[in-house]
Amino acid sequence: MLVGFGAERLGADMNRLLALLFHQGVLDEQFLQLQQLEDETSPNFVSEVVSIFFHESEKLLTSLRSLLMMVEGDHDQDHEGGLEYGKIGVHLNQFMGSSSSIGAKRVRNVCLAFRAASDHHNRHGCLRALEQLEHEYCYLKNKLHEFFQLEQQKVLAAGVRYPMNHYNNNININS
Amino acid sequence: MARNGVVASQRWRSDGDVSSQQQPPADSVIADEVHVLAVDDSLIDRKVIERLLRNSSYKVTVVDSGVRALQFLGLDGEEKKTSSIGAFDSLKIKVDLIITDYCMPEVTGYDLLKKIKGSSTLREIPVVIMSSENVVTRIDRCLEEGAEDFIVKPVKPSDVARLRGYMATSEPSVRVNKRKQRESCESCSSLSTASSTSSSISSSPSLSPSPPSSASPTPMSISEPSSPSPSPSPPMSQSVSAPCSPSLSEE
Numbered sequence: 445m446l447v448g449f450g451a452e453r454l455g456a457d458m459n460r461l462l463a464l465l466f467h468q469g470v471l472d473e474q475f476l477q478l479q480q481l482e483d484e485t486s487p488n489f490v491s492e493v494v495s496i497f498f499h500e501s502e503k504l505l506t507s508l509r510s511l512l513m514m515v516e517g518d519h520d521q522d523h524e525g526g527l528e529y530g531k532i533g534v535h536l537n538q539f540m541g542s543s544s545s546i547g548a549k550r551v552r553n554v555c556l557a558f559r560a561a562s563d564h565h566n567r568h569g570c571l572r573a574l575e576q577l578e579h580e581y582c583y584l585k586n587k588l589h590e591f592f593q594l595e596q597q598k599v600l601a602a603g604v605r606y607p608m609n610h611y612n613n614n615i616n617i618n619s
Numbered sequence: 620m621a622r623n624g625v626v627a628s629q630r631w632r633s634d635g636d637v638s639s640q641q642q643p644p645a646d647s648v649i650a651d652e653v654h655v656l657a658v659d660d661s662l663i664d665r666k667v668i669e670r671l672l673r674n675s676s677y678k679v680t681v682v683d684s685g686v687r688a689l690q691f692l693g694l695d696g697e698e699k700k701t702s703s704i705g706a707f708d709s710l711k712i713k714v715d716l717i718i719t720d721y722c723m724p725e726v727t728g729y730d731l732l733k734k735i736k737g738s739s740t741l742r743e744i745p746v747v748i749m750s751s752e753n754v755v756t757r758i759d760r761c762l763e764e765g766a767e768d769f770i771v772k773p774v775k776p777s778d779v780a781r782l783r784g785y786m787a788t789s790e791p792s793v794r795v796n797k798r799k800q801r802e803s804c805e806s807c808s809s810l811s812t813a814s815s816t817s818s819s820i821s822s823s824p825s826l827s828p829s830p831p832s833s834a835s836p837t838p839m840s841i842s843e844p845s846s847p848s849p850s851p852s853p854p855m856s857q858s859v860s861a862p863c864s865p866s867l868s869e870e
Contacts, residue, residue, distance in 0.1 A: 493666050
């Protein structure tokens with residue numbers, strides 16, 4: 445029994461967390477837009493979309509890192525690493541698009557800076573941007589995990605049963 | 620036959636490739652449901668646009684590439700193999716609006732736009748372009764080619780609400796009598812370039828005030844992210860952006 449963790453209190457916790465993330469510029473209004481798209485017919489819409497985002501982002505980050513590892517060093521000539529930088533650009537476009545679509549503002553902004561470095565074939569700048577991107581992404585992921593866990597707890601506390609998604613793996617539903 | 624938005628066959632031709640759940644066509648294509656074809660190679664964006672459109676009570680078909688969109692519309696050259704009417708027509712698929720991402724591999728949104736506007740059967744369908752980047756040359760190009768609007772992502776409910784205005788078949792006041800309207804419009808179809816059977820998918824041409832081939836019969840509005848709320852994606856400050864696909868270059 446989740447005594448003492450009433451739905452209202454969890455709701456307040458969720459709001460506080462969101463407010464923090466907004467204040468930090470981690471999330472923007474687009475995240476709210478996604479929440480507003482949820483309804484009874486698709487109650488898990490946001491967490492589904494965010495899971496897709498996590499899955500895709502991790503693949504992108506892996507690709508970005510391995511592409512950068514393939515580039516030798518800073519070069520002025522276009523043909524040095526041009527192919528890799530081109531691919532980096534494509535990946536970053538995708539990352540920017542997806543982060544923008546879920547409201548991940550800081551992640552998107554780091555992608556922007558990363559792309560600028562990539563356009564200039566600035567390997568050092570790219571490495572720094574990649575590290576920052578990984579950091580921002582990790583932070584976002586942790587916070588969103590926290591948010592969705594609170595949401596699930598709140599749902600359970602309110603006594604409503606929704607279809608569960610994979611986030612519920614470690615939640616005990618025998619309340 | 621003709622313009623009652625006839626029941627489509629149970630299976631789209633590209634059924635297995637359409638990357639999203641579709642409502643069963645039998646119930647919903649009849650009468651007044653507006654059908655939007657959404658095209659985007661990003662899975663997240665497909666999910667979002669589909670939800671946005673469904674929440675606005677549109678019937679939605681979502682495909683994951685320009686190639687699939689062309690297949691769906693019967694513009695992929697396959698129609699040569701079938702009867703002269705074309706597989707698309709014979710399936711009686713009605714599309715009232717196409718909303719497509721710009722940056723896609725192989726066939727970009729711009730390529731798709733050109734093909735649609737170059738097709739005598741499909742050019743009446745309003746096409747809206749979406750892009751995550753606010754590049755003026757890109758916007759101009761699309762509008763010149765006949766796009767109704769250019770939406771900067773992320774797409775918002777207000778953007779989707781605006782889509783109604785581009786669809787000739789969806790004015791609220793005529794929705795109830797849409798069938799009558801279409802039938803009466805067939806007789807004044809001097810504007811229509813479709814075959815006289817008019818069984819095709821285009822929205823009623825006579826509702827647009829100007830000749831169908833003009834680039835922009837309706838006032839254009841370019842969606843900027845900065846409406847009432849803080850802009851989620853500030854316009855790009857750099858003038859050159861990385862090509863969105865290997866084959867695309869923009870000046």
